[in-house]
Amino acid sequence: MISIFGVPGPLLFGQLSLGLINGAFYALLSLGLAVIFGMLNIINFAHGALFMLGAFASWMLLVPNTWLAMISPGLSVPDWLSLGYWPALVVAPVLVGAFGLLLERTVIRRLYKLDHLYGLLLTFGMALIIEGLARNAFGSSGMPYRTPDALQGPVNLGFMFMPKYRLWVLLAAGGMCLLTWFLIERTQLGARLRAATENPDLVQAFGVNVPRMISLTYAGGVALAAFAGVLAAPIYSVNPNMGSNFIITVFAVVVIGGMGSILGSIVTGFGLGIVEGLTKVFYPQASATVIFVVMVIVLLARPAGLFGKAA
Amino acid sequence: MLNAANPADPMLRIAGLNSWYGESHILHGVDFDVREGEVVTLLGRNGAGKTTTMKSIMGLVPRREGSIRFKGAETASMRPDGIARAGIAFCPEERGIFASLSVTENLMLPPQIAPGGMSVAEIYTLFPNLKERSGSQGTKLSGGEQQMLAIGRILRTGARLLLLDEPTEGLAPVIVQQIGRTIREIKARGFTVLLVEQNFRFAATVADRHYVMEHGRVIDMIPNSELSANMDKLHEYLGV
Numbered sequence A: 001m002i003s004i005f006g007v008p009g010p011l012l013f014g015q016l017s018l019g020l021i022n023g024a025f026y027a028l029l030s031l032g033l034a035v036i037f038g039m040l041n042i043i044n045f046a047h048g049a050l051f052m053l054g055a056f057a058s059w060m061l062l063v064p065n066t067w068l069a070m071i072s073p074g075l076s077v078p079d080w081l082s083l084g085y086w087p088a089l090v091v092a093p094v095l096v097g098a099f100g101l102l103l104e105r106t107v108i109r110r111l112y113k114l115d116h117l118y119g120l121l122l123t124f125g126m127a128l129i130i131e132g133l134a135r136n137a138f139g140s141s142g143m144p145y146r147t148p149d150a151l152q153g154p155v156n157l158g159f160m161f162m163p164k165y166r167l168w169v170l171l172a173a174g175g176m177c178l179l180t181w182f183l184i185e186r187t188q189l190g191a192r193l194r195a196a197t198e199n200p201d202l203v204q205a206f207g208v209n210v211p212r213m214i215s216l217t218y219a220g221g222v223a224l225a226a227f228a229g230v231l232a233a234p235i236y237s238v239n240p241n242m243g244s245n246f247i248i249t250v251f252a253v254v255v256i257g258g259m260g261s262i263l264g265s266i267v268t269g270f271g272l273g274i275v276e277g278l279t280k281v282f283y284p285q286a287s288a289t290v291i292f293v294v295m296v297i298v299l300l301a302r303p304a305g306l307f308g309k310a311a
Numbered sequence B: 001m002l003n004a005a006n007p008a009d010p011m012l013r014i015a016g017l018n019s020w021y022g023e024s025h026i027l028h029g030v031d032f033d034v035r036e037g038e039v040v041t042l043l044g045r046n047g048a049g050k051t052t053t054m055k056s057i058m059g060l061v062p063r064r065e066g067s068i069r070f071k072g073a074e075t076a077s078m079r080p081d082g083i084a085r086a087g088i089a090f091c092p093e094e095r096g097i098f099a100s101l102s103v104t105e106n107l108m109l110p111p112q113i114a115p116g117g118m119s120v121a122e123i124y125t126l127f128p129n130l131k132e133r134s135g136s137q138g139t140k141l142s143g144g145e146q147q148m149l150a151i152g153r154i155l156r157t158g159a160r161l162l163l164l165d166e167p168t169e170g171l172a173p174v175i176v177q178q179i180g181r182t183i184r185e186i187k188a189r190g191f192t193v194l195l196v197e198q199n200f201r202f203a204a205t206v207a208d209r210h211y212v213m214e215h216g217r218v219i220d221m222i223p224n225s226e227l228s229a230n231m232d233k234l235h236e237y238l239g240v
């Protein structure tokens, strides 16, 4: 058996792959936060709750009749509405994104002229409400979510066996990050978005409907969180707290990467997942705190974050 | 119909325009006209309200009252994007080049709102420097190049009324001349231009008429042909 620095290969690779999986979620979530912060100037504390909603939406789309019967016996929908995992990857983010659009249109947009702090308080309050409602409706024990059949079992990567589902999560999250990066950094729409981040008034005076663009950006960031939620459903149990467990770490990732940086959040998200995984192998006692230690060091050395522009 | 365009109407007619920034009342009843195909300047000292007038036309001030009719239609209550889509394009005093966009991205940023704008190739012919630096970050350009980019990007959109706020401010004489040639060229192509200038010697080389602003009002209008006869008056207005 191969061993690296005295650590057996399978253990190292196993932890590394777990770290990468966590990193994939950090990347997707902090990417959405970065997009929203850049455009709306709001630190979206509801992000974890919206991630959780994505997982719940996916779970609800799996077999709607089970939970409909829980709400009220006799309530049911046709079987074709049991969409299953693959359609939910699209439908859940669209539904949760539409909910985000509603939140932006009704409450969040009232805060743009105020200090950051108000947006933070409002979205924090929204997170508490959403999570509280979910706990009321479903309890806090969590629902199992069966891994889709096509992704059951392990795959042999040559140097290790990896559960197929984890490999899929890595590819899907990586692909989605690339797609978002491309959209923002390499397309005309993205150029408008970047310009509106710098000077929304002037972009609007060129004939762009900036208020609509802001709403859609929020919806897009929320949809990214929901997409992460769908990916997470088979890995973590679907429960009302799954977002708040993640979100504290994700905010540390955002601070380390630099508020609002697209590339920064992707690289930092995956990077810190790996750091966490390696810490579990070499110094397990520190694995829960290592990200915050990194955060302190980065803040001392580069207050604007690794990829942030100094203000 | 109330808003129907009448061929006798000027392209832009501003009447009784008042504007505010918060509590400060800046424009106190501005009146002037710009006819199709004209180059008209707003002259006046620093703080006279020239920039505020342009921002009011674009809907970029927090509060405005009065009438701004563009091609016969009232725009004083429209949002900036609606005003732009009606056919007015704005080149701000601070140029507004975006740091996170390349030169090409800056150039392509304003959406096309009507046919009849200049092609990118024509814009590069007007401003060859821009072509050479198309991949650079917008704000890495020199001040003169940034000004050319700021003018160039609004020529593409199909807007027929261009608002240029002090395009020659702080630029070297050769570049000022190039911008003068550009304004004459776009006039020859049938664009209408409202130009804010401090430098009336430059304004005299491009404009048909001059409005003089003071303390948030238009206080005089001088046709370009009568400029030299009115030099004393102008010196007094502008305090030069």
Ligand SMILES: Nc1ncnc2c1ncn2[C@@H]1O[C@H](COP(=O)(O)OP(=O)(O)O)[C@@H](O)[C@H]1O
Binding pocket: B021, B024, B026, B044, B045, B046, B047, B048, B049, B050, B051, B052, B053
């Ligand atoms: N954003 C603003 N807030 C408050 N006052 C302003 C603002 N912009 C301009 N002003 C004031 O409005 C007046 C007119 O300014 P401006 O239109 O920029 O003049 P000009 O372009 O003729 O130099 C000045 O007294 C200026 O101080």
Ligand SMILES: [Mg+2]
Binding pocket: B050, B051, B052, B093
């Ligand atoms: Mg000015």
